[in-house]
Amino acid sequence: MSISKELAKEEGVLPYLKLATQILDEDGKKKGVKGTGQHKVRFVSDEKIEGVEYGTGNKREEIKYIFEEDGEQKQYRVPVRNDQGELHYFIQRISEFKQGDELILEYKKIPGSFKGYINIRLASGEVIGKEEQKTEPVIDEDGFVVEEKSPEKEDYNPPSTKEDGSVPEEDLPPF
Numbered sequence: 020m021s022i023s024k025e026l027a028k029e030e031g032v033l034p035y036l037k038l039a040t041q042i043l044d045e046d047g048k049k050k051g052v053k054g055t056g057q058h059k060v061r062f063v064s065d066e067k068i069e070g071v072e073y074g075t076g077n078k079r080e081e082i083k084y085i086f087e088e089d090g091e092q093k094q095y096r097v098p099v100r101n102d103q104g105e106l107h108y109f110i111q112r113i114s115e116f117k118q119g120d121e122l123i124l125e126y127k128k129i130p131g132s133f134k135g136y137i138n139i140r141l142a143s144g145e146v147i148g149k150e151e152q153k154t155e156p157v158i159d160e161d162g163f164v165v166e167e168k169s170p171e172k173e174d175y176n177p178p179s180t181k182e183d184g185s186v187p188e189e190d191l192p193p194f
Contacts (some may be wrong), residue, residue, distance in 0.1 A: 036093040039126040054126030060086035062120050112139050
């Protein structure tokens with residue numbers, strides 16, 4: 020164990036649960052995000068904390084989640100509110116689970132978009148709740164989002180959930 024890791028452990032500083040990593044091109048410029056695969060974790064706890072918004076340095080409310088992965092506790096943080104001022108989707112989805120539940124967390128890319136989200140499901144495959152989709156992106160032939168369809172439109176169909184609790188790719192939420 021490195022000295023830094025040992026000191027962090029002594030001080031109670033938990034490592035972050037890394038569900039996605041930044042992809043860089045040859046010049047070191049940001050190219051996108053890549054998921055790190057499925058993470059089987061146990062939901063240990065959550066607490067409201069004061070965090071700092073990346074880029075602006077502004078203070079904001081965040082939820083700090085503690086998960087246990089392979090016997091090691093790790094933290095994962097999300098802002099309480101998204102950019103539209105609504106409750107963050109991760110908080111909405113994880114509220115359907117209990118502390119102590121064994122979960123699978125996995126970063127999923129939204130096809131035709133630069134965005135992604137964290138899929139949360141029980142490790143047992145049991146379906147809990149149903150993920151709701153608030154808007155559906157309309158993508159042009161070049162792969163760009165040209166408008167957002169609202170659930171009030173006639174052709175809106177809420178996403179279905181597979182037996183393992185995951186959402187079929189065609190029904191992914193636009194987070």
